[in-house]
Amino acid sequence: MSAPGSDRPVVLQLTDATIKFGGLTAVNQVSFELFQGDLFGLIGPNGAGKTTCFNLITGVYRPTSGKIAYQGNSIGGLPPNKICKLGIARTFQNIRLFGALSAIENVMVGGHLRDPSSLLSALSYFPRAIHETARLREQARELLRIVNLEDVAEVRSRDLPYGKQRRLEIARAMATGCNLILLDEPAAGMNPFEKEDLVKVVRRIRDEYQKTVLLIEHDMKFVMNLCERIVVLDHGEEIAQGPPEAIRNNPKVIEAYLGEAV
């Protein structure tokens, strides 16, 4: 069905991924694949199972059936921290920063998983741990620069305005050294200017840092503008998949989600 990108390696592949919570099937046999360097959108009405889909991919939930593979290896059922280490990072719909930590410390936590120094060397304050920490701080500063937050590096993340918190989450996810980044409604609550800024940031993440991006978004203009391919979910089921133009004119999508006048 989706021809573009097939010359690039597959990064993420969902095959009939399903999760049931008791009698409710939140995600039902969803299949799609992401290629390296994709800018991929996941859309659908509220309760369609988009965030649940993210939770499946990042290991918060274990799929009831079906397969989730990252770079060819099955990751269904792995704990979140292992999945993150493999190269999948995410942001959260309801921002989940480490409120008491400063912006730069938040990003450093993201980078810590590639910290080769041991806990013992940290407890005894050995040079190794100190250097690693300094290196992480440097890297974090660089990432904050990408999302235009270097001026608030030392501010407690709880005290940052909403739009900056969203961008900080992206920087924190980037710090994990991920290959695939999942953005859960990154533009929610942003004003048009901030959204425009965000489009640039996301493009940069893909073009300059060669990350694959999968994002959930409700703002159609934002999604259609940014994403090259889109999957539409409704009631946990996949109802369409394809490039933005095809999605815009798909009668099923219009009925379930977009409405007539888009």
Place this chain on the structure above:
Amino acid sequence: MNLPIRLGSFLAAALFCWGIQTWAMGSLPFNLQRLIALAGLYVVLAVSLNLINGITGQFSIGHAAFYQVGAYLAGYFSIHNFNPQGMPPWLWLILMMILGALGASLAGLVVGLPSLRLRGDYLAIVTLGFGEIIRIFVQNTKELGGSYALDKIPKIQSLWLIWGLAIVCIAVCRNLLKTAHGLSFLAVREDEVASSAMGVNVTKVKVMAFVLGSGFAGAAGALLAHWETSITPQTFSMDVSFIILTMVVLGGTGSITGSVLAALVLFYLPEYLRNVSAISGSTLVAVTLSVITAVAVMKRLVDHYHRPMKQRVIAYLATIVGSAILGVVLNIAFRGVESLAKASFTGDKLRLVIFATTLIILMLLRPQGIFAHHEFSWDWVRRLFRRPAPTPGATS
């Protein structure tokens, strides 16, 4: 790494331990030596609980149990195996510390494992239950002295080791917070879901916090056992756990400096109050009323009076002076009431009341703890003496 600074701190720590040892053991009466020793142990307990509660955010309230495990394990082992000819006593004591620490760490591991599934109040109940289990187990084991005492523990008193342990404990926690590893501990406290999504091994962090924290408590227990030579289950009753917890909360959850200070203050306050001379009933009533006034006004100031520092300090001082004057006036007025003037209260009777009241007042006026989440640093001292520069980018 700055080698001179590291050597310097080692030297300073060693000097401090040596100083406290020679000064206290040489010139102080026995009961004061004991107070200094116990204060050191409480510093260890508060700082190590702060690692679990404050830094990692696992609400554990059974810290006395780890203290007890260390004390009984080391004590029991020492009774049966200590040989004064075998090695210098301080070396034996260090070995016993390690033994106590290992035993308590194991116990910490056992308690840490359920903490992987339990949060907040539920974990608190489990740790509380664990503490009681340990205490009751000891109480019902004849071998360990039952509810009487495990006594005839060899007497090895070493102030320098106690304060050395305190310094090591503080240093370890401080080192942790200075590196990225510490950030992952804090991240677990802030948001478990997010930290595991960022690759933090939440399981490992929590278990490590419990193992480390309880290990230090166990080492402290071993030192206590050899200082006191006789320990009973009552030494580790639930209120000891609560006092340690109070130290952590009062000092400012997560702040090492706060834990140390609060441990010292809360430990010495009730001891100091023993010596307060008797006061008459009229004075007591006057003081109570003036304190209530001061706290009420202060609370309003803290909550609603948002002015520059200078004006606030003046307002606070005015409140204190005002209520002190009120107290003096009331004292004179109440002297006329004969029944009040005749009654007499000694410090020994009042000390726990005053202790509790102090806690309530502090929590009313500064719920985030004395130090909140801040730490002592030379930078901070330097800033105190400089005009505050406007912080760029900060949003109110």
